[in-house]
Amino acid sequence: MTNIREQLSRLVGGALSEASGIADCNPNVIEATRSEFGDYQANGVMAAAGRCGRKPRELAEAVIDGMSDEDGIVASAEVAGPGFINIRLNDQALISRGNDVLRDPRSLIPPDRQAQKIVVDHSSPNLAKEMHVGHLRGTVIGDCLSRVLERLGHEVIRQNHVGDWGTQFGMLIAYMQELGEDSSVLQAELEDLETFYRAAKEKFDSDPAFADRARLSVVRLQGGDPEYLKAWQSFIDESLRHCQEIYGRMDVGLTLADLDAESRYNDDLDGIIRELEEKGLLQESDGARCVFLPEFKGKDGEPLPVIVQKSDGGYLYSTTDLAAVRMRSFDFEADRSLYVVDARQSLHFKQVFAVARAAGMASEDISLEHVAYGTIMGSDGRPYKTRSGDSVKLADLLDEAVARAFDLVSAKNPDLAEDERRLIAENVGIASVKYADLSKNRMSDYVFDWSTMLSFEGNTAPYLLYACTRIKSLLRKQEDDSGGNELTELTQPEERALLLKALQLPEIVEVVARECYPNLLCSYLYELSGAFMRFYEACPVLKAEPNIRNSRLALASLTEQTLEQGLDLLGIKTLERM
RNA sequence: GCGCCCGUAGCUCAACGGGAUAGAGCAUCGGCCUUCUAAGCCGAGGGUUGCAGGUUCAAGUCCUGCCGGGCGCACCA
Numbered sequence: 001m002t003n004i005r006e007q008l009s010r011l012v013g014g015a016l017s018e019a020s021g022i023a024d025c026n027p028n029v030i031e032a033t034r035s036e037f038g039d040y041q042a043n044g045v046m047a048a049a050g051r052c053g054r055k056p057r058e059l060a061e062a063v064i065d066g067m068s069d070e071d072g073i074v075a076s077a078e079v080a081g082p083g084f085i086n087i088r089l090n091d092q093a094l095i096s097r098g099n100d101v102l103r104d105p106r107s108l109i110p111p112d113r114q115a116q117k118i119v120v121d122h123s124s125p126n127l128a129k130e131m132h133v134g135h136l137r138g139t140v141i142g143d144c145l146s147r148v149l150e151r152l153g154h155e156v157i158r159q160n161h162v163g164d165w166g167t168q169f170g171m172l173i174a175y176m177q178e179l180g181e182d183s184s185v186l187q188a189e190l191e192d193l194e195t196f197y198r199a200a201k202e203k204f205d206s207d208p209a210f211a212d213r214a215r216l217s218v219v220r221l222q223g224g225d226p227e228y229l230k231a232w233q234s235f236i237d238e239s240l241r242h243c244q245e246i247y248g249r250m251d252v253g254l255t256l257a258d259l260d261a262e263s264r265y266n267d268d269l270d271g272i273i274r275e276l277e278e279k280g281l282l283q284e285s286d287g288a289r290c291v292f293l294p295e296f297k298g299k300d301g302e303p304l305p306v307i308v309q310k311s312d313g314g315y316l317y318s319t320t321d322l323a324a325v326r327m328r329s330f331d332f333e334a335d336r337s338l339y340v341v342d343a344r345q346s347l348h349f350k351q352v353f354a355v356a357r358a359a360g361m362a363s364e365d366i367s368l369e370h371v372a373y374g375t376i377m378g379s380d381g382r383p384y385k386t387r388s389g390d391s392v393k394l395a396d397l398l399d400e401a402v403a404r405a406f407d408l409v410s411a412k413n414p415d416l417a418e419d420e421r422r423l424i425a426e427n428v429g430i431a432s433v434k435y436a437d438l439s440k441n442r443m444s445d446y447v448f449d450w451s452t453m454l455s456f457e458g459n460t461a462p463y464l465l466y467a468c469t470r471i472k473s474l475l476r477k478q479e480d481d482s483g484g485n486e487l488t489e490l491t492q493p494e495e496r497a498l499l500l501k502a503l504q505l506p507e508i509v510e511v512v513a514r515e516c517y518p519n520l521l522c523s524y525l526y527e528l529s530g531a532f533m534r535f536y537e538a539c540p541v542l543k544a545e546p547n548i549r550n551s552r553l554a555l556a557s558l559t560e561q562t563l564e565q566g567l568d569l570l571g572i573k574t575l576e577r578m
Numbered sequence: 579g580c581g582c583c584c585g586u587a588g589c590u591c592a593a594c595g596g597g598a599u600a601g602a603g604c605a606u607c608g609g610c611c612u613u614c615u616a617a618g619c620c621g622a623g624g625g626u627u628g629c630a631g632g633u634u635c636a637a638g639u640c641c642u643g644c645c646g647g648g649c650g651c652a653c654c655a
């Protein structure tokens with residue numbers, strides 16, 4: 001079942017091509033900007049009229065006459081203003097679509113016509129430290145996009161490009177050895193990776209002998225010394241355990257199978273350099289090996305290098321990223337490769353993509369997309385930190401969210417057993433953090449603020465979850481009539497508005513998949529919840545006469561499906577009670 | 579200096595390949611619980627979309643120039 005907008009686009013688009021004689025014109029069908037205009041509006045007539053030299057309103061009339069609406073989805077179409085076509089949908093067509101979804105809830109979001117293979121690179125913490133608030137956005141946005149793309153039938157290859165290689169690990173290994181191999185002391189120390197890192201760093205900075213040992217262990221490690229590799233591996237395993245714990249708690253789908261650690265590419269890096277050299281792209285500058293591309297200029301207009309090998313022979317993350325592009329392009333044969341990474345790295349990705357294209361390390365038709373996101377700020381307008389200036393651990397952030405949610409649930413609903421309140425708080429707290437992030441335009445920086453996020457009013461996770469619990473409560477009380485869950489009539493405007501809104505989910509999901517903006521899905525779900533709340537206030541369900549009662553229960557059930565599926569795409573689970 | 583991103587209501591944010599009268603929430607003020615969960619609903623006030631030009635039937639959105647802010651720019655990732 002094609003979504004409503006697409007169906008209308010074809011309908012109007014066909015007639016528009018016919019009437020204007022222009023094959024490739026865009027009917028530009030969007031949801032009506034104001035309800036007086038109907039349900040949808042076609043804005044493309046005016047542009048087409050300009051191209052074929054006809055009067056817009058006259059062309060619009062011709063388009064309306066030429067529409068062959070075989071399914072009878074359009075109740076009325078009329079010319080308005082300078083040449084808009086305002087479209088009102090047929091109630092029966094809406095009811096019939098709604099019933100189709102009720103019979104087969106999966107049909108709400110139909111698969112994309114052509115399934116693609118899509119890499120989603122996200123989360124990517126540095127394993128030297130514990131995950132902190134800086135990893136929140138990449139983790140949550142990437143997880144959401146993965147879910148959306150999977151739901152549309154694409155083959156999604158999640159990649160967690162963790163930092164597990166480089167100089168810090170020499171320091172950490174040296175510090176592990178310092179503490180002694182066997183001890184439970186070590187285990188205890190590793191419980192808090194942040195503290196461990198800080199202690200190692202402190203020693204590194206204050207103890208020259210230790211610093212030497214640290215530098216030596218990098219060399220040993222990178223030289224493949226089994227003892228050092230073993231120590232390194234045990235540290236990595238421990239750090240990954242921390243990550244997976246966070247992912248599990250946040251219901252993020254990343255698993256160990258999705259690991260795409262930097263070290264994976266160690267053996268490829270020589271080859272990358274050789275390949276660049278063969279292509280004639282490599283130049284030496286101040287002892288470093290670089291690629292210069294004309295489109296990149298640095299300070300004072302001088303050519304800007306992409307350094308792929310340091311003067312000491314070491315490789316950089318550009319080199320690794322090139323190797324990763326090559327793998328994604330030629331081994332995975334992906335159609336798209338998304339990099340859900342901080343916006344501050346946009347120059348880096350532009351360079352890597354450009355070099356990869358120039359060197360043939362990316363196939364012609366792979367789409368390389370930096371899905372950039374802004375910074376989480378504190379109320380002082382600086383990147384979000386603790387009062388002492390440290391980065392906020394993700395684990396602590398989640399704890400606090402859950403604690404605040406628990407207080408709130410207890411205040412709102414003191415009759416619930418404590419166990420249940422704990423479970424609700426875990427869900428609500430974490431959902432709130434995720435939703436607060438996903439609902440912001442990913443490109444802009446946003447201010448992290450407990451009071452707006454956990455005030456639980458307005459466009460927040462609790463509002464959506466609350467709408468769900470109202471529906472579920474309603475459906476629980478219907479008791480006897482299990483059968484006949486069918487929409488039959490729309491007696492109130494609130495019912496119609498809700499039904500139409502619910503049927504629009506696939507239109508939004510399609511845009512999210514294309515443009516990678518989860519906040520569009522959030523706004524949609526917020527509007528859907530609002531439409532339900534208004535319906536709930538205006539239309540008695542259980543006390544209505546049987547026909548209407550049944551139809552309204554069906555509408556509630558459809559809304560539940562839509563909300564649940566939509567929230568699932570955000571990585572949020574619904575609740576029975578809250 | 580060059581490049582990228584941003585500037586929208588007092589605050590936090592929207593506005594989906596340019597569309598008609600720029601929308602929500604918070605905060606403020608005023609209504610609605612003997613009736614399906616009031617974490618809700620209804621209503622009011624609040625704007626020259628940083629400034630100035632340009633493109634066109636139509637500009638918050640596209641182009642140019644300013645002003646203001648953020649970030650990035652040679653061996654960290």
